[in-house]
Amino acid sequence: MNALANHRFLKMHGAGNAIVVLDLRGTRITVSGAEARAIAEDPRSRFDQLMVMHDAVTPNTDAYLRIYNTDGSRSGACGNGTRCVAYAMFDDPAMARPAEGGSLTLETEAGLVAVKRVADRSFTVDMGKPRLKWDEIPLRDPFPDTRRIELQIGPIDDPIMHSPAAVSMGNPHAIFFVDRDPDEYDLAQIGPMLEAHPIFPERANISVAQVLGRDLIKLRVWERGAGLTLACGTAACATVVAASRLRMIGRQATVALPGGQLSIEWRADDHVLMTGPVFLEGEGTFAPEIFAGIQE
Numbered sequence: 001m002n003a004l005a006n007h008r009f010l011k012m013h014g015a016g017n018a019i020v021v022l023d024l025r026g027t028r029i030t031v032s033g034a035e036a037r038a039i040a041e042d043p044r045s046r047f048d049q050l051m052v053m054h055d056a057v058t059p060n061t062d063a064y065l066r067i068y069n070t071d072g073s074r075s076g077a078c079g080n081g082t083r084c085v086a087y088a089m090f091d092d093p094a095m096a097r098p099a100e101g102g103s104l105t106l107e108t109e110a111g112l113v114a115v116k117r118v119a120d121r122s123f124t125v126d127m128g129k130p131r132l133k134w135d136e137i138p139l140r141d142p143f144p145d146t147r148r149i150e151l152q153i154g155p156i157d158d159p160i161m162h163s164p165a166a167v168s169m170g171n172p173h174a175i176f177f178v179d180r181d182p183d184e185y186d187l188a189q190i191g192p193m194l195e196a197h198p199i200f201p202e203r204a205n206i207s208v209a210q211v212l213g214r215d216l217i218k219l220r221v222w223e224r225g226a227g228l229t230l231a232c233g234t235a236a237c238a239t240v241v242a243a244s245r246l247r248m249i250g251r252q253a254t255v256a257l258p259g260g261q262l263s264i265e266w267r268a269d270d271h272v273l274m275t276g277p278v279f280l281e282g283e284g285t286f287a288p289e290i291f292a293g294i295q296e
């Protein structure tokens with residue numbers, strides 16, 4: 001039987017971003033891409049991101065997180081999922097471990113993130129520093145200025161969208177600032193083409209953003225490896241950094257996504273803070289048959 005069969009999980013969401021939280025601390029089990037895809041395909045455990053908790057690797061951290069997209073690929077960061085993990089580590093009867101002072105330090109493939117509880121169902125995550133150099137994002141070509149990169153979609157003389165900003169928040173983002181309502185863009189059609197554009201050697205999350213005021217941005221996101229989502233925390237962080245670099249806003253904004261709102265602050269010390277809600281939808285155990293046919 002597959003090692004994940006009958007394993008308990010939490011079904012959650014953060015501002016609409018569908019998250020499954022799985023606790024594999026104290027075991028040597030890891031989730032393969034094929035297993036992550038099988039979990040995502042079952043409607044009972046459908047997710048945009050699967051957040052898997054493993055034993056801490058670095059001293060003074062509380063857990064190591066592996067983050068999976070729907071297509072089984074991995075991400076270095078997931079803002080909404082990180083808040084859901086924090087909720088589980090504080091409040092879930094089976095996953096909670098005594099933590100000091102309402103804060104946690106979690107490690108991901110991209111580095112350390114610190115999480116603080118700010119209300120019963122609301123957390124602030126220090127997402128670390130944005131990476132802005134072309135080879136850190138990464139981009140294929142050596143753009144000296146990543147505030148606007150050369151990329152457009154649509155007819156050459158009348159593009160639908162062009163010149164996105166590029167930012168890494170531990171995962172790659174391209175943000176197209178537009179004058180019209182982001183809902184007017186066919187992101188389900190445009191997103192997959194741009195996600196896989198050769199300019200992004202590790203693919204990219206694609207955002208369409210409209211600045212509505214000095215501290216308010218409307219955002220829609222096509223997520224790398226997951227598709228259209230109701231919210232993406234790292235995209236919200238990347239968008240505030242990009243808009244601030246372009247002098248469209250100050251260093252703090254509310255980002256309104258289809259599934260809810262996130263508050264983002266790009267602090268003077270270069271760290272990006274994201275505050276937002278978590279929702280627990282329920283719990284379940286993985287049905288053994290969903291793993292049928294997967295080689296172990």
Ligand SMILES: N[C@@H](CCC[C@H](N)C(=O)O)C(=O)O
Pocket residue numbers: 017048049069074075076077078079080081171172205223224225226231232233234235
């Ligand atoms: N929804 C997440 C980001 C998810 C990762 C992304 N699809 C990637 O592969 O980079 C968030 O809330 O930040």
